[in-house]
Amino acid sequence: MQALPEGGEKGKARCVRLFDTEKREILPLEPVDGKTYRFYCCGPTVYGPAHIGNFRTFVLQDVLRRALEIGGLKTKHVRNITDVDDKTIRDSVAAGQTLEEFTAKWRDQFNVDCQALNCLKPHIEPSAVKHIPEQITMIEELIEKGNAYASDDGSVYFKISSYEGYGKLSRLDTRELALGKTQNERANSDEYDKDNAADFVLWKVRRDEDGENYWESPWGQGRPGWHLECSAMIRKYLGATFDLHSGGVDLIFPHHDNEIAQSQCSCGGEFAKHWFHITHLRVDGAKMSKSKGNLYTLSDLEAKGHSAMEVRYVLLSGHYRKPINFTLDSLHAAKEALAKLARAAAGRDTPNYRESLKGDDYGVFSLALKKLNEDLNTAGALGELFSHLKSARSEADWHGFFAVLAALGLTLPKVDATEVPAEIQELAKRRWEARQAKDWAVSDQLRGDLAAQGWVVKDGNDGYEVVPS
């Protein structure tokens, strides 16, 4: 993607406002440096295919970027690849592959899925395993400043009692488990229980089961703990203070609280000015998990005949601060909704993303963008899109229509404007039968149902025709 002019496009001053997890209020997003909005997203752990829950988070982060750019801001989007941790090492060893071979396969699959979902490519996608020297440097600084210690077992831990602000993002002090109770405990696993506040590992001593996956360090052979990679890569690519940090809600504690501790103690600075967390996707009313058999990947859904765009539509159909309950039925509804938008726009050329960034008159769709800009209300923006579909007339209206689609990252399927969907044909047939039976109430009701979906029936002497309204 080409860069926008510095400071964004002249004349645009539409500001995106977003809920901040730390300050617990909706605040305007403005770049610290007055020029470029710089943000970091914790990326995928590449030990298997990402599931559609992960993609809820990545799609929302993509929408945030699009909303900022359509508002006239230049952005710098950094998203890491977690290619060294407990899970990637465990599974690469089990697969008999090198860590590099194993993670490359899943990283490539992730990129294929992102492209199918029309997510803009981050400007920088650093790999954790390629930043081990930066992580070692950070540990050395933390030890020197008294925030970390090497233990007898050859690992290095962050001393949470050395940092007064520890746990401020997740408000650890107001949760049941207070810091003091557990500060003598240590967490060695990359992911530990969310109610277990403990000194966490920065450098893990080499274990037999790690195979060849170890690196030399001042503390002997081993590898970095998972929380450290983001702190080290953020410092390298965004500096000590940057605009926004994001992930799914499960990352608030301990991962993001640990990142704050590591970064503030080693680099000073403010770290992230704003925290953006996305609520989890649920499936058929339950948490998505392998054991329940309700974990879907994009490939699973494509194999069932659904498109990536239908998945994206479902992921945008609810507000990011509330859970979305994913069902296969919701994909059918998404297909119909996309087809309806496509029929309305049939015959018009879809501008490319760059063209959609131009201009600032969105006609009847101004409110849709306004809704999106107020705490990324994707569902509200979609609602506005449908509300004004019938009234779009002017060039500005159509520019607005495509700008809203571009902000949501939705592309439309190819449709034949005259093709009547099967369910519409069925409604029209039932209406004709009701009419033949002189059941005017049912006939009127069905005419209303058709109109609500954008169709009218024209009756002749011995038949009827259904056409888009």
Ligand code: AMP
């Ligand atoms: P992972 O690959 O496990 O490191 O996760 C990648 C991203 O997906 C992180 O930001 C997670 O917080 C997020 N995530 C995990 N599960 C879900 C879910 N069910 N819904 C939304 N986001 C999720």
Ligand code: ZN
């Ligand atoms: Zn992270």
